Amino acid sequence: xxxxxxxxxxxxxxLSGGLDSCVTAATAAAEGRRLAFAHxxxxxxxxxxxxxxxxxxxxxxxVAARIEFDxxxxxxxxxxxxxxxxxxxxxxxxxxRDVPTSYVPFRNANILAACVAWAEAxxxxxxxxxxxxxxxxxxxxxxxxxxxxxxxxxxxxxxxxTRVAIETPVIxxxxxxxxxxxxxxxxxxxxxxxxxxxxxxxxxxxxxCAYRLRGFAEAGVEDPIPYDVRPNYR
Amino acid sequence: xxxxxxxxxxxxxxLSGGLDSCVTAATAAAEGRRLAFAHxxxxxxxxxxxxxxxxxxxxxxxVAARIEFDxxxxxxxxxxxxxxxxxxxxxxxxxxRDVPTSYVPFRNANILAACVAWAEAxxxxxxxxxxxxxxxxxxxxxxxxxxxxxxxxxxxxxxxxTRVAIETPVIxxxxxxxxxxxxxxxxxxxxxxxxxxxxxxxxxxxxxCAYRLRGFAEAGVEDPIPYDVRPNYR
Numbered sequence: 001x002x003x004x005x006x007x008x009x010x011x012x013x014x015l016s017g018g019l020d021s022c023v024t025a026a027t028a029a030a031e032g033r034r035l036a037f038a039h040x041x042x043x044x045x046x047x048x049x050x051x052x053x054x055x056x057x058x059x060x061x062x063v064a065a066r067i068e069f070d071x072x073x074x075x076x077x078x079x080x081x082x083x084x085x086x087x088x089x090x091x092x093x094x095x096x097r098d099v100p101t102s103y104v105p106f107r108n109a110n111i112l113a114a115c116v117a118w119a120e121a122x123x124x125x126x127x128x129x130x131x132x133x134x135x136x137x138x139x140x141x142x143x144x145x146x147x148x149x150x151x152x153x154x155x156x157x158x159x160x161x162t163r164v165a166i167e168t169p170v171i172x173x174x175x176x177x178x179x180x181x182x183x184x185x186x187x188x189x190x191x192x193x194x195x196x197x198x199x200x201x202x203x204x205x206x207x208x209c210a211y212r213l214r215g216f217a218e219a220g221v222e223d224p225i226p227y228d229v230r231p232n233y234r
Numbered sequence: 235x236x237x238x239x240x241x242x243x244x245x246x247x248x249l250s251g252g253l254d255s256c257v258t259a260a261t262a263a264a265e266g267r268r269l270a271f272a273h274x275x276x277x278x279x280x281x282x283x284x285x286x287x288x289x290x291x292x293x294x295x296x297v298a299a300r301i302e303f304d305x306x307x308x309x310x311x312x313x314x315x316x317x318x319x320x321x322x323x324x325x326x327x328x329x330x331r332d333v334p335t336s337y338v339p340f341r342n343a344n345i346l347a348a349c350v351a352w353a354e355a356x357x358x359x360x361x362x363x364x365x366x367x368x369x370x371x372x373x374x375x376x377x378x379x380x381x382x383x384x385x386x387x388x389x390x391x392x393x394x395x396t397r398v399a400i401e402t403p404v405i406x407x408x409x410x411x412x413x414x415x416x417x418x419x420x421x422x423x424x425x426x427x428x429x430x431x432x433x434x435x436x437x438x439x440x441x442x443c444a445y446r447l448r449g450f451a452e453a454g455v456e457d458p459i460p461y462d463v464r465p466n467y468r
Contacts, residue, residue: 070304074351106351109391113347117308117340141391149390152383157343157375 010034010064010124011167012115017053018194019212020130020170023178025061026187027169028128035063036124040111042071049199056191065122069114074105108141112150112166119164128167132178144171175215183221190224204229244268244298244358245401246349251287252428253446254364254404257412259295260421261403262362269297270358274345276305283433290425299356303348308339342375343384346400350388353398362401366412378405409449417455424458438463 011028015021015037028035039054041047051068058066108131115127131142140146151166158164170178182189194212195202202209204227214233216223223230245262249255249271262269273288275281285302292300342365349361365376374380385400392398404412416423428446429436436443438461448467450457457464 067307069307073301073303073348105354106347106388106391109347109387110344110351113340113343114307117344120339140393143390146387146390149383149386153343153380153387154340156377156380156383157340159374 008032008034009126010036010122011126011128012036012038012119012122012124014038014040014111014115014127014129015054015057016040016130017050017057017192018130018208019175019182019189019192019215020132020178022057022130022187022189022192023182023185024128024130024167024169025057026182026185028126028167029061030185033126035061036065036067036118036122037061037063038067038069038111038115038118040069040071040107040114042074042107045197046193046195046199049193049195053191053193057188060188060191067118069111071107071110074107074110106141108139108146109150116154116158116164116166120158120162125163126165126167128169131168131171132173132175133171142171144168147171174218175211176218179215179219179221183219193225198228201226201228203227204231242266242268243360244270244356245360245362246270246272246353246356246358248272248274248345248349248361248363249288249291250274250364251284251291251426252364252442253409253416253423253426253449254366254412256291256364256421256423256426257416257419258362258364258401258403259291260416260419262360262401263295264419267360269295270299270301270352270356271295271297272301272303272345272349272352274303274305274341274348276308276341279431280427280429280433283427283429287425287427291422294422294425301352303345305341305344308341308344340375342373342380346384350392350398350400354392354396359397360399360401362403365402365405366407366409367405376405378402381405408452409445410452413449413453413455417453427459432462435460435462437461438465 011033013021013025013028013035015025025035037054037058039051044050112127112129119127133142133144147166147168154164154166173181194208196206196208197203202225204213210233213223213230245267247255247259247262247269249259259269271288271292273285278284342363346361346363353361367376367378381400381402388398388400407415428442430440430442431437436459438447444467447457447464
């Protein structure tokens, strides 16, 4: 049994290893809370690289606990370009508001459910997740209404004495605002990984690279990770 | 990728292998729907026996698809007598309305989230779960309010064209009513397993055995599975 005892309140952060979840962690750390990091494997193509980012960011924040959840069953479902190697990851289209091919069915509900269970078991008072809606690419489970509904599930589905807040500190931010917030809080952005395709050097061409590069450009900050190409996205 | 195509509508049933989930499956089958069964491993002590029940009931209903979800991480959290071999499974106390030691943190949220993801991927229109509130032992994630909240999570967190109903056909039934319904629908009650402690012959003494035995007795039906002892519960 994981035992995490101290006076400062404990927050579980769902940490993919990307920019948004890193800045989410930085936000909780800046409030003086202790952190516990949870990472989900769901058979994504770049899993090994994301896991490395997860552990490096966890080391950076000297987290009180870390856990990995195995959702590789999602890969067997198929239907998402992030987990199905027979589908191409779409080239970036920053104007498309349809649900993209990289949508993984109900991913955030599964990640939140696991994080809340862990939070209840280790006595954490919050689960923070780096979902972004404003500048995001149309995932239904990144909408504020989804998180509001999930809060009600937590209220009704846990023990009466349990209080676990669901926090989405970057949900209303643009990528540029997230970059600026990360820089302001001293978040280790050089340790993050966002590319859906590559593990050595980011491709610069997938949706995730495009949003990230545009965000850094708009923030006037140089992205510290290596890229194969760095197009100018507007 | 699981491919399930036919004209009749498809329902995912969260099937533990116990009485309640078997009668839940029987209810959907009686409406002429095709079935897809999902089973969760969460490190419970009687997992091997429950899995056998799952597969035998799946064979009985000739299901269109079956899947097993690995939630054994829950066992590492500790805190539940169902998954922690250092805790005793409490003897039955049918009057206790506190959250029992067998509570697994946020279990039904995790099971539902996985089932809805699978349902969305295979085109199922409903997820049915055998939660019981009326005659149950105080699990917060068996309350109708919890399922109402989860329905809203599904509405907000899946693709716009996705419609997955969350069904709890036995939630308001007593165990005796569930037994009667199972007999009426020809459910294979002899294949089910409910005991929290044993795998060969049910113990007859744990909470789950006690509720089951009382239910069969009140229904005037003989429980077809073997027991070490069969106390008369009132």
